Amino acid sequence: MAVDRLLPTDEARELIQLTRDIADKALDPIVDEHEKAETYPDGLFATLGEAGLLSLPYPEEWGGGGQPYEVYLQVLEELAARWAAVAVAVSVHGLSCHPLFTFGTDEQKQRWLPEMLGGSTIGAYSLSEPQAGSDAAALACKAVSGPDGYTITGSKAWITHGGIADFYTLFARTGEGSKGISCFLVPGDTPGLSFGAPEEKMGLHAVPTAAAHYDGARVDRDRLVGSEGQGLAIAFSALDAGRLGIAAVAVGIAQAALDDAVRYATERETFGRRIIDHQGLGFVLADMAAAVDSARATYLDAARRRDAGLPYSRQASVAKLVATDAAMKVTTDAVQVHGGYGYTRDFRVERYMREAKITQIFEGTNQIQRLVISRSLAT
CATH class of the missing domain: 1.10.540.10 (Acyl-CoA dehydrogenase/oxidase, N-terminal domain)
Structure with a gap:
């Protein structure tokens, strides 16, 4: 619909x-x-x-x-x-x-x-590492400055489009502490850059997620974005917008699950009535619709603040938290509406449920979003 x-x-x-x-x-x-x-x-x-x-x-x-x-x-x-x-x-x-x-x-x-x-080159975001996810200040991948550029050594993890992207926005360590992270634009065909096998994920199967390995990969000095040590500020400025992107994706998944559940409930009959006409199931669908509409409203509120030039970091975390939790609940309920059929791959709702789960994890887990929100309230 x-x-x-x-x-x-x-x-x-x-x-x-x-x-x-x-x-x-x-x-x-x-x-x-x-x-x-x-x-x-x-x-x-x-x-x-x-x-x-x-x-x-x-x-x-x-x-x-x-x-x-x-x-x-x-x-x-x-x-x-x-x-x-x-x-x-x-x-x-x-x-x-x-x-x-x-x-x-x-x-x-x-x-x-x-x-x-213009879309002629596809990019990937390379921040996380095997031992550094939400704790971005713990990055270990290093970029050592030399006469003509930087030599990069280390590993990155959980890269969407890993191994396929034309360029990688990479965050690597050039100094000590949280102010020792820098941002680089790395071509996908850089010698010394290789990728592991795609992760065997619960969902999002068609687009690979892979780890990257830098073995003395060299990039020119003009590939440094911003100044040395500015990397974390750059990463965090992008993540607010990225969280809104994931919120919108989660709402899309939830809307699809709701549409499929309503369609099934209007076609399936039990005891001589459409199952949507049974109050118990009708109320489940009503709660699903309310969750989808509410989640959409949160991401639109944050986006409008961004468009108006207003602070929106807390609202981005709220939108990501609300929308992805809603997507998990709505898709689980959509499977329930379909009964046993919902547990099979004959219906898309089982895929929606698997896809919704990752939205609660990437771009900062929902526990991290709660931390961001609570800290904003204390200031």
Whole structure:
């Protein structure tokens, strides 16, 4: 069921309709095949890039779409309602462009940003390590400065599009302590950069998540984004926006689960009545709908604050927490509505439930979101 959206302009309404058309024609018909076979959808991201969907919130002068963040997030939600793995990768690509756009020099932006934002190159975000997830200050991957550039040694983990991306926004240690982290834009074909086998995940099977290994990989000095030691500030500035992306993806998953549950409940009959007409089940569906609508409202509130230039860090954490917890509950209830059939792969709701789980974990676990929110209340 298409969601009635309150959009700020006619252009935004046309963009949402374009997204729905592409999602229905290019994503929906092939998602089940690729997720079950765990195969990458070659050419799909090029299609999304050609349609201008990969970098909507960035200025048109650099190849972006010039859209408010509230519109961009609703595009992500539409994509996620058809294919969560693709929507996550689109969100991560946008996140990967943020450091260069926000902290890069004019020369760096002129050199790399147009093709990144135009979708001809796909990016990945490389912050986490095997022993450093939410504790980003504990990073151990090192970048040693030399006469002509930096030599990078160490490992990174949980990279969406790992091994496939054209560039990696990498955070590595150039000094001691929390102020010793720096940001680099690393080409995917850099000698000395290799990748492990894709992780065997619970969900999001079609887009690989892999570890990266830097064995004396050298990058030119002009690949440093911002100044040395500015890396954590850059990473955290991007993560607020990234958390909103995951919130929108979670709402898309939940909306798809709700739609499937309502469809099934109107077709399935027991005791001579549609199961949706049994009050016990009807109330479950009502709670699901309320959760989806409420979660959408939280991410839109945070996005509108961002668009207005207001602080939104706490609201981003609230949106991520509320939306992903809602997605987990709604998808679990959708499986319940389907009864035994919901536990089989014949229906998509079992996939939605598996996909919803990861949204509670990445871009900062929901326990970390609670920590961020509680600290904001104490200041």
